[in-house]
Amino acid sequence: MRLDAGAKNAADLELEFAWFAQVVDARFKRYFGPPADALQHAGTDPLGIAAPSLSGARSDFAKLLRRHRATPLERLALVLALLPHCKPQLLDIFHTRNQTFDRQFTEFGGQRDAAGDFTPTGQTLAFLVAGAALAPRFALQSLFEREHWFATERLLHLAPPEPTPSLQKGALAGVLACVLALSGEGLALCTTGRAPRPNLGLDFPARPLTTALQWSDLVLHPGTLAQVQDILVWVRHGATLMDGWGMRPKLRPGHRALFYGPPGTGKTMTAALLGKVTGREVYQVDLSLVVSKYIGETEKNLARVFDQAQHKGWILFFDEADALFGKRSETKDAHDRYANQEVSFLLQRIETFDGIAILASNQRENIDAAFARRFEAIIYFPVPSAEQRLQLWRQSLPGQARLADDVDLSDIAQRFELCGGAILNAVRQVCLGALDDASHCITRDALQRAIARELDKEGREA
Numbered sequence: 001m002r003l004d005a006g007a008k009n010a011a012d013l014e015l016e017f018a019w020f021a022q023v024v025d026a027r028f029k030r031y032f033g034p035p036a037d038a039l040q041h042a043g044t045d046p047l048g049i050a051a052p053s054l055s056g057a058r059s060d061f062a063k064l065l066r067r068h069r070a071t072p073l074e075r076l077a078l079v080l081a082l083l084p085h086c087k088p089q090l091l092d093i094f095h096t097r098n099q100t101f102d103r104q105f106t107e108f109g110g111q112r113d114a115a116g117d118f119t120p121t122g123q124t125l126a127f128l129v130a131g132a133a134l135a136p137r138f139a140l141q142s143l144f145e146r147e148h149w150f151a152t153e154r155l156l157h158l159a160p161p162e163p164t165p166s167l168q169k170g171a172l173a174g175v176l177a178c179v180l181a182l183s184g185e186g187l188a189l190c191t192t193g194r195a196p197r198p199n200l201g202l203d204f205p206a207r208p209l210t211t212a213l214q215w216s217d218l219v220l221h222p223g224t225l226a227q228v229q230d231i232l233v234w235v236r237h238g239a240t241l242m243d244g245w246g247m248r249p250k251l252r253p254g255h256r257a258l259f260y261g262p263p264g265t266g267k268t269m270t271a272a273l274l275g276k277v278t279g280r281e282v283y284q285v286d287l288s289l290v291v292s293k294y295i296g297e298t299e300k301n302l303a304r305v306f307d308q309a310q311h312k313g314w315i316l317f318f319d320e321a322d323a324l325f326g327k328r329s330e331t332k333d334a335h336d337r338y339a340n341q342e343v344s345f346l347l348q349r350i351e352t353f354d355g356i357a358i359l360a361s362n363q364r365e366n367i368d369a370a371f372a373r374r375f376e377a378i379i380y381f382p383v384p385s386a387e388q389r390l391q392l393w394r395q396s397l398p399g400q401a402r403l404a405d406d407v408d409l410s411d412i413a414q415r416f417e418l419c420g421g422a423i424l425n426a427v428r429q430v431c432l433g434a435l436d437d438a439s440h441c442i443t444r445d446a447l448q449r450a451i452a453r454e455l456d457k458e459g460r461e462a
């Protein structure tokens with residue numbers, strides 16, 4: 001997968017770099033060539049050279065540009081930041097010396113390190129887009145404002161040159177003097193593919209949730225499945241609805257769903273699969289850590305979870321949501337008081353969260369009603385029907401195991417009301433038995449014993 005993403009990016013970057021080389025060539029000809037030549041030469045306006053159309057391209061790099069309708073100026077800035085990492089030789093032309101003054105051209109900007117390598121600065125970009133003209137330079141500043149996608153996607157920022165000049169420069173001068181610095185995530189996204197998972201540290205109360213299972217492994221009640229699929233519809237069209245169709249002022253941002261139902265009915269699995277099929281990371285927020293261990297630090301940590309999730313399009317999964325979203329208790333001691341503060345903070349953050357938040361609980365009644373009203377979906381995960389149980393048995397048993405003649409799976413599915421999780425546990429047990437006695441055969445007795453054990457765990461009788 002990763003190689004594939006890298007190969008797609010490489011192909012599109014080659015096109016982008018080739019365009020960049022043409023722009024540089026045109027700029028140099030226009031800047032240094034005789035004026036008459038510049039006028040005759042069609043296409044010497046560097047910004048008149050069309051950037052490659054990436055409309056059909058599938059690389060992460062192309063998707064990023066499309067998502068933000070990147071302008072040529074933005075694309076040049078990105079290329080300049082990428083080149084030192086990807087193709088520094090394309091920057092060699094900026095080593096050209098000014099013969100008149102026997103020094104480097106001030107107009108190229110850039111930072112040269114001890115090894116002579118050239119790192120583009122804002123001035124390099126200004127030279128490319130504007131030559132010596134002033135007005136187009138002013139547009140550069142807007143690329144590095146806090147609201148710009150370079151910043152919100154945490155891709156590209158301006159790093160002060162080394163050593164930092166003691167002189168206090170004005171805003172534009174600051175932009176021109178600073179190095180175009182790509183973040184590690186930005187570099188990964190544009191080159192090897194998806195951004196690596198950030199290293200969030202031990203105190204970060206969220207962990208990635210993944211699954212090796214496939215969507216086709218999911219066995220759900222049709223009503224449950226339909227509601228789960230509504231989340232996919234939101235992923236596909238939410239942005240268009242909110243922005244394209246102008247509903248943002250009227251609707252709450254994001255999408256919140258409560259998954260509730262008995263243990264082992266596939267709530268966690270569904271959340272993980274939603275991430276897998278939409279290509280999003282799912283982060284499981286560990287609420288027990290949040291309430292008990294991080295009193296005081298909690299809000300800060302949770303704020304980090306939400307900030308990261310919002311930027312990166314993560315799905316947030318709050319397992320055992322009752323721990324925090326349960327009915328608010330009367331304040332009894334200091335611990336309770338903190339817990340309630342955290343609840344209020346969480347409620348507020350979840351309500352304003354502009355992404356997908358999934359909360360899971362075993363009982364709907366455990367969730368504060370005031371809070372439940374704010375969910376876009378409340379989805380029940382029931383115990384599977386006999387027919388679904390048969391399907392779960394069939395797909396859980398490995399092909400290597402043989403079923404003894406006396407085993408009637410549909411009878412077993414009919415008689416025992418087990419959820420997917422319990423069926424899997426029983427399968428695990430009988431398979432280990434079949435391996436251990438080298439028979440590789442699962443008997444009816446062994447199955448019944450394993451089922452009895454599962455029922456016993458739930459306090460039921462076979």
Ligand SMILES: Nc1ncnc2c1ncn2[C@@H]1O[C@H](COP(=O)(O)OP(=O)(O)OP(=O)(O)O)[C@@H](O)[C@H]1O
Binds near residue numbers: 220263268362392419
């Ligand atoms: N509906 C289902 N379809 C297919 N497999 C299932 C289903 N439900 C459970 N399983 C199997 O059981 C395992 C455990 O289920 P899962 O952890 O998703 O249950 P859960 O509803 O989150 O339980 P809990 O309430 O205890 O957290 C899954 O990883 C999967 O292998």
Ligand SMILES: [Mg+2]
Binds near residue numbers: 267268269319360
């Ligand atoms: Mg679960």
